[in-house]
Amino acid sequence: MSSRIIIVTGGTVGDWVSGYIQPGDLLVGADRGALFLVRNGYRPALALGDFDSVTAEELDEIRQGSEALIDCDPVMKDWTDTEMAFNWALDRRPAGIVLLGALGSRFDHSLANVHLLRKGLQHGIPSLIADRHNELRLLGPGQVTALHKGKFANVSLLPLSAEVTGITLQGFLYPLTEATLSIGQSLGISNVIVEESGHVSIRDGMLLVIQSKDE
Incomplete structure (x- = not known):
């Protein structure tokens, strides 16, 4: 279907x-x-x-x-x-x-x-x-997603695998290029989309992408 x-x-x-x-x-x-x-x-x-x-x-x-x-x-x-x-x-x-x-x-x-x-x-x-308050997606190896600012401007990234490599962010307050996150790290918490949309891509691993808003 x-x-x-x-x-x-x-x-x-x-x-x-x-x-x-x-x-x-x-x-x-x-x-x-x-x-x-x-x-x-x-x-x-x-x-x-x-x-x-x-x-x-x-x-x-x-x-x-x-x-x-x-x-x-x-x-x-x-x-x-x-x-x-x-x-x-x-x-x-x-x-x-x-x-x-x-x-x-x-x-x-x-x-x-x-x-x-x-x-x-x-x-x-x-x-x-x-x-x-939230939208949650999961990226896998080689995937990229475009996140529209809309009502959910805050973005957090959390590994759902032991390690996620090749993380690149565009359109964010805190950009990343080919970064690595290991499970348990909080480096990816509370970034902000500063353009109309932000792009997240990874090379390997599984990355939980959480858009959220405060109220």
Whole structure:
């Protein structure tokens, strides 16, 4: 398939979600994320999860408001609801995957969801995690990305591999040329885009690129 898949999961969501949904996107609701979609006028193509965070009445609301529903045992499953949705999306080879509601008060779930970006990278599918304050992408070997200043002018770079080499930044307050970052270093924290867009490229490794804003 060529359309994007938007996954709304059970973390922190709000009216900002609608800004990421475009005509032609395929919508998937993971657990309570499905309830959010249904209650905000969307009809997800799929709702899936163990639905342990919704009541029986809310689950019925999700069932009636979705094209399809996959309900699994909360004890016997091997993956989180979000990973199940992400795997389902990967199997369909979309143009891209956007995860909304993947960040929230549970840091363990948030960090696990960030690691899903690695799966997207390995499958060659551009993947994005976004919330009201942040947008997260993962760059792999030889990749380059253009970041538009917009509402997220701050950019932080964190290695998701032991080392990332050949990091080059253009259009930033603190430019880099063929730099190396090792995991655990904070050198890449809080840079600023000073032109209309900033460009990030790497030679080898996996680099987490986080755009953010203060509020």
